[in-house]
Amino acid sequence: QIWNAGEYESHGRFISDLGAPLIDLLKPRPGESVLDLACGDGALTERLAASGARVVGVDNAPDFVAAATARGIDARLMDAHALDLPERFDGIFTNAALHWMHDPDAVVAGVHRHARTGARFVGEFGGFGNVAAIVTAVIAVLDRRGIDGAARHPWYNPTTEEFAALLAKHGFDAEDIALIPRPTPLPTGIAQWIRMFCGLFFSGLDDDARADAVREVEDLLRPSLCDRNGTWYADYVRLRFRAVAVAA
Numbered sequence: 001q002i003w004n005a006g007e008y009e010s011h012g013r014f015i016s017d018l019g020a021p022l023i024d025l026l027k028p029r030p031g032e033s034v035l036d037l038a039c040g041d042g043a044l045t046e047r048l049a050a051s052g053a054r055v056v057g058v059d060n061a062p063d064f065v066a067a068a069t070a071r072g073i074d075a076r077l078m079d080a081h082a083l084d085l086p087e088r089f090d091g092i093f094t095n096a097a098l099h100w101m102h103d104p105d106a107v108v109a110g111v112h113r114h115a116r117t118g119a120r121f122v123g124e125f126g127g128f129g130n131v132a133a134i135v136t137a138v139i140a141v142l143d144r145r146g147i148d149g150a151a152r153h154p155w156y157n158p159t160t161e162e163f164a165a166l167l168a169k170h171g172f173d174a175e176d177i178a179l180i181p182r183p184t185p186l187p188t189g190i191a192q193w194i195r196m197f198c199g200l201f202f203s204g205l206d207d208d209a210r211a212d213a214v215r216e217v218e219d220l221l222r223p224s225l226c227d228r229n230g231t232w233y234a235d236y237v238r239l240r241f242r243a244v245a246v247a248a
């Protein structure tokens, strides 16, 4: 997945906007230190910092780190699977990122290494059943081309039980954890969403073949994800959690 801050601004801004209520769940306080894990272009990091907390953002996409830095954020280029910062934090925040992590075990272990005892770990990402209709349609369209789309499924979408067990394994008590269905209007439509986020499914297809495939996916999804006014929705299911770090 290649992240481009300009494209995200045009087509993905709703993702950070929808993550804003998580800040209330974290309740950052002046003087605290907060890590924004996979901070993207820093739109939410900026709001976290407005609480008076000292915020550090990390992201593995150079374009996002540059965009966050341009907002005045202390943003560092770092893979969440290999967190290595010289401090521990009072709060760790993450929005719409953990579903991209291929080794969540390594990520949560690293978060715990960077958490003070009693630190809050708060976040939201795609949980079990997230974008199920979209995934099913993409797999069906790839199947027509003799491609095993299921084998290319790039996202981590655990149940609450599975994620709570992962948190517990790495020293976090999950105080709050829930799956929240959230059909989400897509301001620039489903084809754009697929082009932006489903590149890994379509790798190896040339531009024309890709455009045909996206059109077919769109046709399959229209009856279930496009309303009578022509507004497209993504069938998001968020896994929202609040956990507290216990001593290692």
Ligand code: BEZ
Pocket: 015, 096, 099, 125, 126, 130, 131, 155, 197, 236
């Ligand atoms: C999500 O926010 O759930 C998501 C975004 C892009 C691709 C897959 C899931």
